[in-house]
Amino acid sequence: MALVQSTLIWVVYAVVVALLVVVASIFVYLYQAPRERSATVSIVCIFTITALLATVLLLPVDVALVSSTTSSKLGRRKEWASDARVANIVYTLKIVYYTLYSLDAVLCLIVVPFTYFWYEEYDEVAAEEGSQTIGSRVWGALKYTLAFIALVVILFLVGFFVPVARDRSGAHYGLEYFKRILEANHPERALTFALGLLITIGTLVYILYTAAGFALLPVALIKSAPAISAPTLTANTASALEQNRERQRQLEGRNAGSPEGLNSKDRRELDALVREERTLVRRERLAAEASGEHSNWLVKTWIKIEAAFRPLKLLGGFVLMIIAILVWVSMLLTGIDKAKNSVCKTHCGYILGHVNIINPMNWILVKAAKVFPIDNVIFLILVLFFFFSSVVGMASLGIRFLWLRLFQIRNGHTSPQALLMGTVMLTLMALAINYAIANMVAPQYAHYGPQTYCDKPLRHPTDQPDCSEHKKLRPCSETADSDAARNVCTASVGSTFLDTITVNFSFFGVVDFWAQFVFLAVYLIVFVVSLFRVPKLDEFQAEADAEEEEEEGLLASTGRRFGATWQDITGRSKNYGTGNGQDARRENTG
Numbered sequence: 001m002a003l004v005q006s007t008l009i010w011v012v013y014a015v016v017v018a019l020l021v022v023v024a025s026i027f028v029y030l031y032q033a034p035r036e037r038s039a040t041v042s043i044v045c046i047f048t049i050t051a052l053l054a055t056v057l058l059l060p061v062d063v064a065l066v067s068s069t070t071s072s073k074l075g076r077r078k079e080w081a082s083d084a085r086v087a088n089i090v091y092t093l094k095i096v097y098y099t100l101y102s103l104d105a106v107l108c109l110i111v112v113p114f115t116y117f118w119y120e121e122y123d124e125v126a127a128e129e130g131s132q133t134i135g136s137r138v139w140g141a142l143k144y145t146l147a148f149i150a151l152v153v154i155l156f157l158v159g160f161f162v163p164v165a166r167d168r169s170g171a172h173y174g175l176e177y178f179k180r181i182l183e184a185n186h187p188e189r190a191l192t193f194a195l196g197l198l199i200t201i202g203t204l205v206y207i208l209y210t211a212a213g214f215a216l217l218p219v220a221l222i223k224s225a226p227a228i229s230a231p232t233l234t235a236n237t238a239s240a241l242e243q244n245r246e247r248q249r250q251l252e253g254r255n256a257g258s259p260e261g262l263n264s265k266d267r268r269e270l271d272a273l274v275r276e277e278r279t280l281v282r283r284e285r286l287a288a289e290a291s292g293e294h295s296n297w298l299v300k301t302w303i304k305i306e307a308a309f310r311p312l313k314l315l316g317g318f319v320l321m322i323i324a325i326l327v328w329v330s331m332l333l334t335g336i337d338k339a340k341n342s343v344c345k346t347h348c349g350y351i352l353g354h355v356n357i358i359n360p361m362n363w364i365l366v367k368a369a370k371v372f373p374i375d376n377v378i379f380l381i382l383v384l385f386f387f388f389s390s391v392v393g394m395a396s397l398g399i400r401f402l403w404l405r406l407f408q409i410r411n412g413h414t415s416p417q418a419l420l421m422g423t424v425m426l427t428l429m430a431l432a433i434n435y436a437i438a439n440m441v442a443p444q445y446a447h448y449g450p451q452t453y454c455d456k457p458l459r460h461p462t463d464q465p466d467c468s469e470h471k472k473l474r475p476c477s478e479t480a481d482s483d484a485a486r487n488v489c490t491a492s493v494g495s496t497f498l499d500t501i502t503v504n505f506s507f508f509g510v511v512d513f514w515a516q517f518v519f520l521a522v523y524l525i526v527f528v529v530s531l532f533r534v535p536k537l538d539e540f541q542a543e544a545d546a547e548e549e550e551e552e553g554l555l556a557s558t559g560r561r562f563g564a565t566w567q568d569i570t571g572r573s574k575n576y577g578t579g580n581g582q583d584a585r586r587e588n589t590g
Helices: 002-031 039-056 058-067 083-120 124-129 134-161 176-181 186-206 209-223 230-254 264-291 297-308 310-341 360-368 374-397 416-441 443-448 483-488 493-504 506-532 539-551 558-570 582-589
Strands: 399-401 404-407 452-454 473-475
Touching: 002 039, 002 058, 002 374, 002 416, 039 058, 039 083, 039 374, 039 416, 058 083, 058 374, 058 416, 058 443, 058 493, 083 134, 083 186, 083 416, 083 493, 134 186, 186 209, 186 416, 186 493, 186 506, 209 310, 209 374, 209 416, 209 506, 230 264, 310 360, 310 374, 310 416, 310 506, 360 374, 360 443, 374 416, 399 416, 404 416, 416 443, 416 493, 416 506, 443 493, 452 483, 493 506
Parallel strands: none
Antiparallel strands: 399 404, 452 473
């Protein structure tokens, strides 16, 4: 039974990883500029994004495996869960965690930078002439990558030799849980130091990009349904274009016999009409593409199916907004709980001995963990929400150094260099998201899941307690120091690893903890602003986005959205008029 259960848990994780490959592939395909696609860049980005998401999503697998050794109803270990079996489960999880974390660090610090320089080294003219070989490109990219390799070596050497927090005055490390954490060996300390630094750097990026995207993504989904259908847009654009050209002919014909040509007033009007004509021609082409003209039946069918499900985006936006508010409240409550009740405050990065203030997301996940794999599904939705929020944040703000925009992340307009830079930032933010979920959103779930222990005195330390009649069940926690708790409770490997970072290198834990309040403040500001208007983070970018929205027919009134959806499904148009007195001119010309 135990083998079947653990196998099922790993099979579900394998299915999730396969799903992550699809998600990463779609993300890279949609965002990469079609004219600049690179197979090498695409493969590296897909693999890196899959690896980082797989690392974060290993936590519910971790929780499910360690929780499977106990009975939450009786508060005792199952008969098959001997110390050796539990140790074997923990050891397997450690191998997987260390492999994934090490892979994330290598990808972020070596592989992605090498790929970036590899792409930069390409010279089309030299390649056609035969003067640039694969070996020369590899050497050129490797020269620049050596600096990153040296950085990785320095990080691990510093982590190997740097002293850790031991016996600090005022830090109450008497608990068995924290004693085990402080007994890490040198290789583990090296890895935890390197990842602690990356998590802290990622947190500084996460409090800006992920927080902004966390507020903007639900609002963007709610406001994204087009207000005018593709058939209606095509008909109205064709009518407006015909009127525009007719007016141009009138102006040119009226002044055809004049030796001085057009007067200044007519010239200004003609110039404005020519500019409007270019916009209308572009809009007409986009409307034709949106309606599937000159496309095969498969594309037209997909467009109609997409239009039929468009109202779900509105519903999904409201659902995500509710989730975002629940997460925000949960993080705030946990932050207050940690600041007030942490067992050792700044000495251990505000680790919480046990949950004193119940938060909604933690409660939901703990209850869902009792019925596998419901918690996995909820956790997957939560992680993907954080991930795509980070993407939306990068798309809104761009990749910047201080106030200078270096790259843009835009759907179908992202260069390979920008995609690689964005992948590095997403890796760092994913590590920060991993910390936030495990320590702020759902700390009890991340550490022990639904595990409980029977709080009854034991005649012998190795005895199993019996709570079948007297319900003295207590949730497992770090501060549970009784013989019954030690015999039953097993902390998840992922949460223990993060706690090892914050205890051994408390500076990282302090920065990561207080940065969560900055995250909450940024989210609140952006959310309030986005309810009334889309924040104009960059004037030129806002103008470009507005022009694209206008060309795609997204700037009409919101009251026509569901009518537009129905017209896209049926393919029939309804003329709403194009504004600016065009209806009146249409009547006059008629």
